[in-house]
Amino acid sequence: MSIKYIASSKLPTPWGVFEMHGFEDSETGKEHVALTFGTFSPGAAVLGRIHSECLTGDALFSLRCDCGFQLQTAMQNIAEEGQGFILYLRQEGRGIGLLNKIRAYELQDQGANTVEANERLGFEADMRKYDMIIPMMQKIGIDKVRLMTNNPRKVKAMQSFGLEVVERVPLQVGKNRYNENYLKTKSTQLGHMMSEHHFTEAELGDTKD
Ligand SMILES: Nc1nc2c(ncn2[C@@H]2O[C@H](COP(=O)(O)OP(=O)(O)OP(=O)(O)O)[C@@H](O)[C@H]2O)c(=O)[nH]1
Numbered sequence: 001m002s003i004k005y006i007a008s009s010k011l012p013t014p015w016g017v018f019e020m021h022g023f024e025d026s027e028t029g030k031e032h033v034a035l036t037f038g039t040f041s042p043g044a045a046v047l048g049r050i051h052s053e054c055l056t057g058d059a060l061f062s063l064r065c066d067c068g069f070q071l072q073t074a075m076q077n078i079a080e081e082g083q084g085f086i087l088y089l090r091q092e093g094r095g096i097g098l099l100n101k102i103r104a105y106e107l108q109d110q111g112a113n114t115v116e117a118n119e120r121l122g123f124e125a126d127m128r129k130y131d132m133i134i135p136m137m138q139k140i141g142i143d144k145v146r147l148m149t150n151n152p153r154k155v156k157a158m159q160s161f162g163l164e165v166v167e168r169v170p171l172q173v174g175k176n177r178y179n180e181n182y183l184k185t186k187s188t189q190l191g192h193m194m195s196e197h198h199f200t201e202a203e204l205g206d207t208k209d
C-alpha cells in the first residue's frame with residue numbers, strides 16, 4: 001500500500017473543531033485527508049462519510065451537483081452527534097480530474113447527461129477506486145460505521161475491505177433547479193439510492209444537467 005500518514009492538526013469549522021489527518025499516496029501523488037470529531041467509544045458504529053473531491057461544489061459554491069451541501073450536512077451531523085469521521089478523497093470528477101470534469105460539463109451544457117459526457121470523452125461513468133481508505137481507516141482507528149451516502153458502491157467497497165457498515169444513512173440535500181437532472185441520472189444510471197420525492201417529473205421540467 002502506497003499511502004503514508006504524514007501529520008495531524010486541529011481544523012476549527014463553523015460546526016466545531018475537527019482533527020485533520022493528512023495522507024500521501026506516493027504512487028499517484030494525491031494528498032488525502034481524514035477528519036475526525038470527538039472520541040470514539042470502543043465497539044461503537046461511528047457516523048461517517050467518504051467524500052469525493054468536488055472543487056466546484058465543495059469550494060466554489062456550484063449548484064450543478066449536491067457535493068457541497070452533502071459535505072456541510074455531513075460535518076454538521078457529525079458535530080451534532082458528538083463523534084464521527086470524513087474521508088476526503090482526492091478523486092475529483094469521479095476520478096477523471098478537474099479539467100476533464102470541465103470538459104464533461106461543457107458537453108452537458110450542450111445536452112449530454114453526466115454519464116454520456118464521461119463516455120464521449122472516453123471514460124467510464126465512474127472511475128473511482130476506494131482502496132486508499134484501508135490505511136486511512138486503520139490510522140483513525142475505526143472499523144464499524146454508519147455511512148452517510150446514497151451510493152451503494154461506497155458501502156460495498158467498505159465491506160469488501162472488511163469494514164462493518166451497520167447502517168447506510170441517506171444524505172439527500174441540496175436539490176435545486178440546476179442539479180435536478182444530474183441527481184436523476186445518478187439515481188437511474190449510477191445506482192444511487194434516492195427516494196422518489198427527491199425529484200418528480202413535474203419538478204424536473206426539461207432542464208439539462
Ligand atoms: N465526471 C463527472 N464528475 C462529476 C460530475 N458531477 C460531479 N462529479 C464528481 O462526482 C463526485 C461525487 O460523486 P457523486 O456521484 O455526486 O456522489 P457519490 O460520492 O457517488 O455518492 P454520495 O455519497 O451519495 O454523495 C465528485 O468527485 C465530483 O467532482 C459530472 O458531471 N461529471
Ligand SMILES: [Zn+2]
Nearest residue numbers: 054057065067
Ligand atoms: Zn460536485
